[in-house]
Amino acid sequence: MRFLPAGDLAVCVELGEEISVEVNTRVRALEFLIQQKGLTGVVETVPAYSSLLVYYDPRVVGYDPVCAAIAELVPQATTAVLPPPRTVELPCCYEDPDLGFDLAAAAKRLELSTDDLVRLHAGAEYLVYFIGFTPGLPYMTGMPERINIPRLDTPRTKTPPGSVGIGGIQCCIYSVESPGGFWILGRTPVALYDPSASEPTLLRPGDRVRFRRIDRAEFDAIGVAVAARTYQPVIS
Numbered sequence: 001m002r003f004l005p006a007g008d009l010a011v012c013v014e015l016g017e018e019i020s021v022e023v024n025t026r027v028r029a030l031e032f033l034i035q036q037k038g039l040t041g042v043v044e045t046v047p048a049y050s051s052l053l054v055y056y057d058p059r060v061v062g063y064d065p066v067c068a069a070i071a072e073l074v075p076q077a078t079t080a081v082l083p084p085p086r087t088v089e090l091p092c093c094y095e096d097p098d099l100g101f102d103l104a105a106a107a108k109r110l111e112l113s114t115d116d117l118v119r120l121h122a123g124a125e126y127l128v129y130f131i132g133f134t135p136g137l138p139y140m141t142g143m144p145e146r147i148n149i150p151r152l153d154t155p156r157t158k159t160p161p162g163s164v165g166i167g168g169i170q171c172c173i174y175s176v177e178s179p180g181g182f183w184i185l186g187r188t189p190v191a192l193y194d195p196s197a198s199e200p201t202l203l204r205p206g207d208r209v210r211f212r213r214i215d216r217a218e219f220d221a222i223g224v225a226v227a228a229r230t231y232q233p234v235i236s
Contacts, residue, residue: 001074003067009055011063013070015077016050021141023050024129028206029077030070039069047130047205049139085206087125089234090173092164092211093219094118094186099163102152102183106166109183110147118213120144121185126171126209136175136193136201140209143171155181162187164211175201186211189223190233202233 004012013030016023030052031045041061046053056066094100094114107117126140133139143166151167156179159165163174165182172182175192188211192202203209214222225231 001071003070005063006053008058011054011056011067011070012051013054013074014051015074019049019129019141021127024127024205025079025082026074026077027052027130029079029081030073031205032082033073033076034070037073039066041066048132049129082206085208086204087208087210087236088203089210089212090164090188090190091214091218091222092122092186092188093214093216094122096216096219099187099216099219100185102165103185106147106149106183106185110149112147117147117185120147121166121171122211122213124210128203128205128207128209130205131201131203134174134176134178134193135195136203137178138173138175138192138203138207138209140171140173141169143169145169149183151181152183155179159184160187162189162192164188173203187219189219189226190231191226 002014006012015026027047031047034042034045041056042054043057044055094103103114107114110117124142124144126142128138128140130139147166148169149166158177159174159180161174161176163184164186165172165184167182173192174180194200222231
């Protein structure tokens, strides 16, 4: 563990150097403890793979005292302190080439049929490491090793919101239109980011995500319900 100053308003707490479920669990547990304890002067926390950025008000608490308060919590930062994880089911349409526009090329690169690639991808359970890059975008682990694939050689300049992609050892879902280098296998009609909602981002670090395979007709029907704000994702 080490503390690194991030300007005069934040401290970066590094809990490891590798990307792993174990280290990320400690990051999320430390964030949970900081929030539960209400550490003096702390105003915001931002988790990443293996570190936690802690913003504080320097008019209320100094750098050294906030580091000392966090250090006291680190030994308690284990799975045991975290609440039970949520499981979020997201419908995903893979078959329509307008939605899963990289599916055929990714399957060819992996030497799989498109059906086998979809089966492997949709059959896994994913863990949300953190939310980043754009509002509501989850970086997730849990992808089967058989479908690990290098990211695109040339990232595209625009990726539609809801696009479900894979790259390297990770899966992500684009929450807004943005550039991106992941292979797009399909798309979910569910909105991951809604700035007008009471909770703007659907997913949270620590969530488990499962994809439910749907056809284009159901994709369109759910999209209508999402637009009308009558659709509720299955969360358990």
